[in-house]
Amino acid sequence: MSFSYQHLFAFTTEVLRKMGFCGEDSAECARVFLAAETRGISTHGLIRLSDYFKLWEAGRINVKPDIRIVHESPCTAVIDGDGTIGMLPAVRGMQTAINKAQTAGTGWVAVRNSSNFGIAGYYAMMALEHDMIGFSCTNASPLVAPTFSAVPMLGTNPIAMAAPAGKQPPFVADFATTPVTRGKFTVASKKGEKIGFGYAQDAAGNPSDDPAVIERGGSMLPLGGDRAHGSHKGYCLGAMVDILAAVLSGANFGPFVPPMMSYLPLLDRKSGEGWGHFFGAVRVDAFMPAEEFKARMDRWIEVMRKAKPAAGQSCVRIPGDPERENEKRTAKEGITLLPQVIADLQSIAEKTGVPF
Amino acid sequence: MSFSYQHLFAFTTEVLRKMGFCGEDSAECARVFLAAETRGISTHGLIRLSDYFKLWEAGRINVKPDIRIVHESPCTAVIDGDGTIGMLPAVRGMQTAINKAQTAGTGWVAVRNSSNFGIAGYYAMMALEHDMIGFSCTNASPLVAPTFSAVPMLGTNPIAMAAPAGKQPPFVADFATTPVTRGKFTVASKKGEKIGFGYAQDAAGNPSDDPAVIERGGSMLPLGGDRAHGSHKGYCLGAMVDILAAVLSGANFGPFVPPMMSYLPLLDRKSGEGWGHFFGAVRVDAFMPAEEFKARMDRWIEVMRKAKPAAGQSCVRIPGDPERENEKRTAKEGITLLPQVIADLQSIAEKTGVPF
Numbered sequence: 001m002s003f004s005y006q007h008l009f010a011f012t013t014e015v016l017r018k019m020g021f022c023g024e025d026s027a028e029c030a031r032v033f034l035a036a037e038t039r040g041i042s043t044h045g046l047i048r049l050s051d052y053f054k055l056w057e058a059g060r061i062n063v064k065p066d067i068r069i070v071h072e073s074p075c076t077a078v079i080d081g082d083g084t085i086g087m088l089p090a091v092r093g094m095q096t097a098i099n100k101a102q103t104a105g106t107g108w109v110a111v112r113n114s115s116n117f118g119i120a121g122y123y124a125m126m127a128l129e130h131d132m133i134g135f136s137c138t139n140a141s142p143l144v145a146p147t148f149s150a151v152p153m154l155g156t157n158p159i160a161m162a163a164p165a166g167k168q169p170p171f172v173a174d175f176a177t178t179p180v181t182r183g184k185f186t187v188a189s190k191k192g193e194k195i196g197f198g199y200a201q202d203a204a205g206n207p208s209d210d211p212a213v214i215e216r217g218g219s220m221l222p223l224g225g226d227r228a229h230g231s232h233k234g235y236c237l238g239a240m241v242d243i244l245a246a247v248l249s250g251a252n253f254g255p256f257v258p259p260m261m262s263y264l265p266l267l268d269r270k271s272g273e274g275w276g277h278f279f280g281a282v283r284v285d286a287f288m289p290a291e292e293f294k295a296r297m298d299r300w301i302e303v304m305r306k307a308k309p310a311a312g313q314s315c316v317r318i319p320g321d322p323e324r325e326n327e328k329r330t331a332k333e334g335i336t337l338l339p340q341v342i343a344d345l346q347s348i349a350e351k352t353g354v355p356f
Numbered sequence: 357m358s359f360s361y362q363h364l365f366a367f368t369t370e371v372l373r374k375m376g377f378c379g380e381d382s383a384e385c386a387r388v389f390l391a392a393e394t395r396g397i398s399t400h401g402l403i404r405l406s407d408y409f410k411l412w413e414a415g416r417i418n419v420k421p422d423i424r425i426v427h428e429s430p431c432t433a434v435i436d437g438d439g440t441i442g443m444l445p446a447v448r449g450m451q452t453a454i455n456k457a458q459t460a461g462t463g464w465v466a467v468r469n470s471s472n473f474g475i476a477g478y479y480a481m482m483a484l485e486h487d488m489i490g491f492s493c494t495n496a497s498p499l500v501a502p503t504f505s506a507v508p509m510l511g512t513n514p515i516a517m518a519a520p521a522g523k524q525p526p527f528v529a530d531f532a533t534t535p536v537t538r539g540k541f542t543v544a545s546k547k548g549e550k551i552g553f554g555y556a557q558d559a560a561g562n563p564s565d566d567p568a569v570i571e572r573g574g575s576m577l578p579l580g581g582d583r584a585h586g587s588h589k590g591y592c593l594g595a596m597v598d599i600l601a602a603v604l605s606g607a608n609f610g611p612f613v614p615p616m617m618s619y620l621p622l623l624d625r626k627s628g629e630g631w632g633h634f635f636g637a638v639r640v641d642a643f644m645p646a647e648e649f650k651a652r653m654d655r656w657i658e659v660m661r662k663a664k665p666a667a668g669q670s671c672v673r674i675p676g677d678p679e680r681e682n683e684k685r686t687a688k689e690g691i692t693l694l695p696q697v698i699a700d701l702q703s704i705a706e707k708t709g710v711p712f
Contacts, residue, residue: 073461075431076642105429108462110643133604146660148669153660161596163603171599173592179585198585205666223579223586229535229554230579236529236675237593239660240517243527247519247652248489248643254659271655286432287466287604296603299627303610304502304509304595310561313504319592 001342002334009034011345011356012049018352019056020063021085029087032118037335040326041174043183044119046337050344052085052116053351054262061085061115067092075104078249079111083274086117086138090277094123094136097281101132105286110249113273116140116260120160121174121323127281128164131290135280136160137241141257144178145219146239147232150205152219153255156182157241162320164284166294168301172320177223177237185211185220198225244278251276357698358690365390367701367712368405374708375412376419377441385443388474393691396682397530399539400475402693406700408441408472409707410618417441417471423448431460434605435467439630442473442494446633450479450492453637457488461642466605469629472496472616476516477530477679483637484520487646491636492516493597497613500534501575502595503588506561508575509611512538513597518676520640522650524657528676533593534576541567541576554581600634607632 009030016026036045055061065084069077077096081089093111100107117123120136127134140155160174179199188195188211195211202208203217207226214220222234246253249272256271284293307316330336337345349356365386372382392401411417421440425433433452437445449467456463473479476492483490496511512532519527535555544551544567551567558564559573563582570576578590602609605628612627640649663672686692693701705712 071643073639073642075461076638078643104460105431106462106464108638108642133600145666146663146672148666149660149663149672150666151664153663153672161592161599163599171595173596175586175589175592177589179580179589196584198581201666205664205669223589224535225554225581225585228552229581229585230531232675233531233533233535233579236517236531239527239675240529243517243519243653243656244489247656248640248649250644250652253652253656255663271652271659282432282464283429284604286429286464287427287434288606293604296609296627297599300599300603300609303627304505307502307505307509307611308507308561310501310504310506310557313561316502316505316509319588319595 001339002336004334005034005038005330008037008046008335011349011354012046014354015049015053015348015352018354019053019061025088028091029085032087032091032122035122036119038327038330039119039121039323041119041323043181046345047341048116048118050348051260051262053348055115055260058262060262069096075100075106075108077109079109081111081114081274083113084115086115086275086277089114090117090123090279091126093277094126094134094279094281097279098127098130098132101281101283102130105283107281109279110245111277111279112246112249112251114251114275114277116275117277119174120158121162121172123279124160124162124174125170125172128162128170130281131164131284131294133164133282133284134160134162136277137245138277139242139245139251139253139257139275141259142255143182143214143220144222144238145201145205146235147222147227149219150203154235154238154242155257156220157238157245159237159241163297164294165297165301166291168298169324170320171297171301171318172323174323177234177241178220179223179225182214182220185214198229241278246272246276249276249278357695358692360690361390361394361686364393364402364691367705367710368402370710371405371409371704371708374710375409375417381444384447385441388443388447388478391478392475394683394686395475395477395679397475397679399537402701403697404472404474406704407616407618409704411471411616414618416618425452431456431462431464433465435465437467437470437630439469440471442471442631442633445470446473446479446635447482449633450482450490450635450637453635454483454486454488457637457639458486461639463637465635466601467633467635468602468605468607470607470631470633472631473633475530476514477518477528479635480516480518480530481526481528484518484526486637487520487640487650489520489638489640490516490518492633493601494633495598495601495607495609495613495631497615498611499538499570499576500578500594501557501561502591503578503583505575506559510591510594510598511613512576513594513601515593515597519653520650521653521657522647524654525680526676527653527657527674528679530675530679533579533590533597535579535581538570538576541570554585597634602628602632605632605634
């Protein structure tokens with residue numbers, strides 16, 4: 001069943017207001033939720049609204065946060081998110097990075113005491129209109145086993161980078177440092193299908209193709225899958241994100257990141273405050289005139305697109321293309337939600353009195 | 357057969373001097389060559405000296421370069437390597453990033469008109485003694501097919517990040533954005549063995565387990581291996597490196613990067629000058645007191661090391677551990693070179709009159 005952007009945006013904003021967020025903050029968060037839907041990353045879209053709602057019911061989300069810069073230099077800052085929903089300190093973090101880049105050439109902001117911020121690409125893309133390259137990454141609660149570990153020690157820790165082009169659309173890479181998303185396991189599990197090897201391991205660290213293995217103490221594998229195919233490189237990437245987003249910000253790192261699900265207990269031990277993010281903004285003209293860079297990006301994109309496609313493929317795509325295709329499709333056809341998500345939103349509608 | 361560090365360092369330095377590099381530049385390059393050997397990354401060690409030597413014989417290496425900053429801001433710079441051996445503009449680039457970080461908090465340097473710089477980790481690690489996090493990446497001549505491409509459009513484009521710790525050794529990630537190195541293909545090819553799937557494709561873009569497929573118009577695959585296992589994420593990583601190192605610096609990008617091998621013709625078309633690199637240095641105390649960060653890194657490292665090992669494994673390692681183990685081993689046992697590398701060095705010895 002499909003819905004208009006306006007309808008879902010108004011509903012999400014109103015629910016967040018009922019939870020206690022101010023109007024501006026509610027709209028800010030709703031934009032990020034809806035961006036996930038329009039860009040086809042529905043695993044980070046409205047399916048998560050009920051998770052946040054339940055976290056709020058459990059008293060684990062601060063809806064009147066004092067998001068503040070706790071340390072800064074001309075091109076860096078540390079921001080404390082005051083335990084609120086991740087989108088708010090994330091937008092503030094990226095905006096601070098952009099502001100610092102305006103005057104200093106580059107800006108780098110580490111955020112602590114935050115939570116799940118949705119899609120990483122949203123923040124990296126904020127840099128584009130300023131002729132800047134944007135970077136964004138976040139840690140997340142432990143799901144992924146480092147190479148040779150039997151237990152999850154890192155989150156799916158996504159990385160995003162956006163670079164402006166001229167005539168061409170921008171380059172937007174946005175990806176978890178695992179082969180697939182957690183959602184692939186859920187879907188396969190519900191269908192009773194195997195997931196294939198290279199994605200998960202059981203509680204002893206043996207390779208497994210059972211999607212239910214995660215619920216039984218197993219782990220997701222880092223990008224690369226196994227050691228022979230470079231899983232240690234995926235582990236490096238997840239670790240790099242954890243160090244920048246959490247060790248450097250004062251957030252919880254590695255296995256200490258608090259759960260996103262309200263039914264999971266908070267951990268006894270901590271290594272900081274909440275989740276951590278890291279944002280960067282780089283003025284292109286701190287290196288070469290922006291018009292020159294954008295013309296070079298145009299050529300880069302055109303050259304990649306013209307590469308001879310592999311057997312059975314129609315074309316080579318540029319990072320950001322699949323999401324743009326989804327934006328066009330949802331603008332025309334509306335946003336399709338799964339029956340389970342609709343049921344969740346209806347339940348929230350009943351609890352809050354916001355019509356759905 | 358194994359050799360002492362001192363012997364190989366003296367030989368390499370003297371060969372570079374005979375090629376026409378000044379004494380200081382020769383020693384600088386020799387340190388990077390030898391670091392690859394001691395750290396166990398021999399694919400980037402003295403096996404490459406004869407490649408550079410042949411490039412020099414072909415007149416493709418400038419031994420009296422005027423390496424210069426062509427554009428700069430308080431925390432950024434673009435450096436022109438003047439067509440010399442990659443190590444020299446790379447060391448200058450990273451040193452410039454560190455100098456800028458000293459005063460501005462962070463420093464970011466893009467390098468163009470360079471060539472192969474050896475191991476990326478060497479430059480990232482230069483930041484450590486300054487209590488900085490170091491970043492380093494480079495593009496390289498095309499070997500890797502983007503997802504859905506039949507042809508190589510990107511290099512193996514490695515990424516390195518080094519972060520200082522306190523009591524623990526530093527975190528040093530240093531990896532190509534492909535599942536394995538090119539060297540794995542050469543070795544399997546010589547042994548007449550298959551390499552397994554997930555590493556290469558043939559000239560039509562079909563999966564292949566034949567290590568000789570690269571010489572017959574095939575390509576290496578990005579980290580992830582195939583689309584289902586996230587090769588589009590490896591493609592994103594390789595592309596991010598290419599954009600930072602080459603589009604932003606004015607170097608050749610993508611398929612235009614000139615070959616490292618003197619027997620390969622220079623390309624008709626170009627998109628800039630030489631190879632490109634990108635370096636970053638971040639003062640830890642631009643975010644939190646350095647001692648606090650290093651204590652947090654110690655805990656991060658200790659927590660990861662204590663993770664329960666997977667079945668059949670003895671321990672979880674930290675990025676940088678394998679290289680440190682090699683440094684200890686080679687310090688005791690000397691540096692072992694392959695017979696083919698020894699023969700190459702003997703040939704260089706004869707041509708230059710430098711005793712080996």
